[in-house]
Amino acid sequence: xxxxxxxxxxxxxxxxxxxxxxxxxxxxxxxxxxxxxxxxxxxxxxxxxxxxxxxxxxxxxxxxxxxxxxxxxxxxxxxxxxxxxxxxxxxxxxxxxxxxxxxxxxxxxxxxxxxxxxxxxxxxxxxxxxxxxxxxxxxxxxxxxxxxxxxxxxxxxxxxxxxxxxxxxxxxxxxxxxxxxxxxxxxxxxxxxxxxxxxxxxxxxxxxxxxxxxxxxxxxxxxxxxxxxxxxxxxx
Amino acid sequence: xxxxxxxxxxxxxxxxxxxxxxxxxxxxxxxxxxxxxxxxxxxxxxxxxxxxxxxxxxxxxxxxxxxxxxxxxxxxxxxxxxxxxxxxxxxxxxxxxxxxxxxxxxxxxxxxxxxxxxxxxxxxxxxxxxxxxxxxxxxxxxxxxxxxxxxxxxxxxxxxxxxxxxxxxxxxxxxxxxxxxxxxxxxxxxxxxxxxxxxxxxxxxxxxxxxxxxxxxxxxxxxxxxxxxxxxxxxx
DNA sequence: AAGTCCAGGTTTGTATACGAAAGCGAGTCA
DNA sequence: TGACTCGCTTTCGTATACAAACCTGGACTT
Numbered sequence: 001x002x003x004x005x006x007x008x009x010x011x012x013x014x015x016x017x018x019x020x021x022x023x024x025x026x027x028x029x030x031x032x033x034x035x036x037x038x039x040x041x042x043x044x045x046x047x048x049x050x051x052x053x054x055x056x057x058x059x060x061x062x063x064x065x066x067x068x069x070x071x072x073x074x075x076x077x078x079x080x081x082x083x084x085x086x087x088x089x090x091x092x093x094x095x096x097x098x099x100x101x102x103x104x105x106x107x108x109x110x111x112x113x114x115x116x117x118x119x120x121x122x123x124x125x126x127x128x129x130x131x132x133x134x135x136x137x138x139x140x141x142x143x144x145x146x147x148x149x150x151x152x153x154x155x156x157x158x159x160x161x162x163x164x165x166x167x168x169x170x171x172x173x174x175x176x177x178x179x180x181x182x183x184x185x186x187x188x189x190x191x192x193x194x195x196x197x198x199x200x201x202x203x204x205x206x207x208x209x210x211x212x213x214x215x216x217x218x219x220x221x222x223x224x225x226x227x228x229x230x231x232x233x234x235x236x
Numbered sequence: 237x238x239x240x241x242x243x244x245x246x247x248x249x250x251x252x253x254x255x256x257x258x259x260x261x262x263x264x265x266x267x268x269x270x271x272x273x274x275x276x277x278x279x280x281x282x283x284x285x286x287x288x289x290x291x292x293x294x295x296x297x298x299x300x301x302x303x304x305x306x307x308x309x310x311x312x313x314x315x316x317x318x319x320x321x322x323x324x325x326x327x328x329x330x331x332x333x334x335x336x337x338x339x340x341x342x343x344x345x346x347x348x349x350x351x352x353x354x355x356x357x358x359x360x361x362x363x364x365x366x367x368x369x370x371x372x373x374x375x376x377x378x379x380x381x382x383x384x385x386x387x388x389x390x391x392x393x394x395x396x397x398x399x400x401x402x403x404x405x406x407x408x409x410x411x412x413x414x415x416x417x418x419x420x421x422x423x424x425x426x427x428x429x430x431x432x433x434x435x436x437x438x439x440x441x442x443x444x445x446x447x448x449x450x451x452x453x454x455x456x457x458x459x460x461x462x463x464x465x466x467x468x469x470x471x472x
Numbered sequence: 473a474a475g476t477c478c479a480g481g482t483t484t485g486t487a488t489a490c491g492a493a494a495g496c497g498a499g500t501c502a
Numbered sequence: 503t504g505a506c507t508c509g510c511t512t513t514c515g516t517a518t519a520c521a522a523a524c525c526t527g528g529a530c531t532t
Contacts, residue, residue, distance in 0.1 A: 015309070015515045042484070052517045054290075057485090061294050065301030067392075073251070074484060074523050089392045096332055156325045159303075160396060251485045251522095277513070288487045293515090310493055310514060 017051040021059035024049050029068050029079055030166065036081025040069070066163060084223055090164050091216045095209065097161050098145070102192070102208040103201035104152035111151030113197050119144045120189040127182040137174050137182070144189055148196070148208075176222040185214060254291035257281070261295055265304050265315055266402065272317025276305070302399055323459055326400050327452045331445065333397050334381070338428070338444040339437035340388035347387030349433050355380045356425040363418040373410050373418070380425055384432070384444075412458040421450060 025045060028034045046056045060077050063069045069077040105111045123140045126133065149158035174182060188211040195204040261281060264270045282292045296313050299305045305313040341347045359376045362369065385394035410418060424447040431440040 017516065041482095043482095053484090054516055054518090058294065058297050058515095061297045062301050065298050067395075075525095076484060086392075089390045092336075092390065093333075093393060093396065096336055097329075100328075100332055154325045154328065156303075156322070156400060157329060160329065160400070164392060164396070253486065279513075289514090290486055290488090294485095311495095312514065 015055065018055035018058045021045070021049050021051055021055045022062055025056075025059055026063060026068065029063070034079050036079055038079045039075075040077050040079065042076060084220075087219060087223055091212075091219070093164055094161070095212050095216075097157060097164075098149075098212055099205040099208045101149050101152035101154065101157050101161065102196070103205040104154060104157075105148050106196050106199050106201040106204040108151060108153035110153040111196060112147055113193070116144065116147050116151075116196065117193050119147065120186070120193045123186045123189050127179075127186045132179075132182070134174050141174070141185075148192070151196075174218075176218045176225070181214060181218060185211070188214070251291065253287040254294045257285050257287055257291045257295035258298055260285050261292075262299060262304065265299070270315050272315055274315045275311075276313050276315065278312060320456075320459055323455060327448075327455070329400055330397070331448050331452075333393060333400075334385075334448055335441040335444045337385050337388035337390065337393050337397065338432070339441040340390060340393075341384050342432050342435050342437040342440040344387060344389040346389040347432060348383055349429070352380065352383050352387075352432065353429050355383065356422070356429045359422045359425050363415075363422045368415075368418070370410050377410070377421075384428070387432075410454075412454045412461070417450060417454060421447065424450070 025034075025040075034040065040060070042053045042056050042060070045060075046053045049056065060069060060071075064071050064077060068080060070080055071077055119140055123137065123144065126137050126140060146158070146162075149161055152158065174185075177185065188207060191207045192204060192211070195207055261270075261276075270276065276296070278289045278292050278296070281296075282289045285292065296305060296307075300307050300313060304316060306316055307313055355376055359373065359380065362373050362376060382394070382398075385397055388394065410421075413421065424443060427443045428440060428447070431443055
């Protein structure tokens, strides 16, 4: 699931096996199947995926460069684990980068405003349903944000944001949003569409900043609850 | 030369051969020996470095993830080439990130102010010599900036900045600074030390922003001159 | 009883081998 | 003359083989 927004560009442009290994392992980390601090055996991964160790190693190297894994010499890789401090760092950066991108998108002339409006509508509908489909909402939201990042016209900015966002959030999800939060989030999206369409960078940037902050609150909530739930606290 | 500041953490924590291949190729790209758009043959690199293709491939994958190379399926890697637009993108990001880091460093309590002052002094002396040692000045400058980035206390921020700075600048250098620019740059450093020591984030951030802008002017100058000099314009 | 040291197995790191796709040039046909 | 095709060469992608580093468990020493 949610294949479409999973960094379509950062991935490997190598062979089929490498590509398969890359996305398989990546998906497992992001979905939480491979949990923080866990050591990964190359041979295990290779047989699981059904390829040899070579493409697995290349995939691991890419993932390490993205910050999802950490190499230890002669001891292979471990899954990175994330503390609250890590999340705070990332939030600080997002508060800087995404509003900036939004301001750029307001005046760049490269924003697909039609698509953005469509996504905002879809989001609206999704949060009003009685039976909430969190995966669907998450997917819509990712597409919405990606559209804005692309609309900034700054390629590197989009890649940078992707690289820090996806990682520590470990699949940015709306599982901890209250229904009230969800409706507010959808309202933010509508207001973002409006401000971007009007071409007012200050307005758009401000709304995005508020939107970020709402997400941060729920991220903290999620982290604290999951930290309580697990027996051992995540140690970096 | 200038080994010390060449992203000591982003490098490979793999074997010796991989590490060697990584730093060798990286150095050649940053020094300009491998120029933009050029295609790299794995076998060539392997024999040149004196290892087999396997570690070379792993090094290439890391470098691609850093944005120095681009993979093309079944056609190996090319060195990324940079347009003025790329440089503008990076400048925009630096204007955002480095002042932010500076503001953090002013209050984090994690800044090595003694080291920073030492580097500012060394810079002062270096720019006043009659015979300017550009490599030395560049090295001091890199250390100065790294010290501030580390002092921000935000690990990810430092890595992010490194990843975007090093790349397109292709070794941030002072070759195009006028003597006047150099003296002003050194003055900025002194003022940065002072503002950071006083713990005033607004002051420190503002000075850094001005400092960035000075660097940008000379970067543009360098790019335009090199574009004139070369027969073919860099095409992405 | 606790610590040390050695041996065996395990896992990573590197090299090599082989199959497949892309590039290139000669020859052929319109 | 020009363009197309066929086949050869080169280079990449993947698998496998071997070497070096590590981890574990048990016997030995103090």
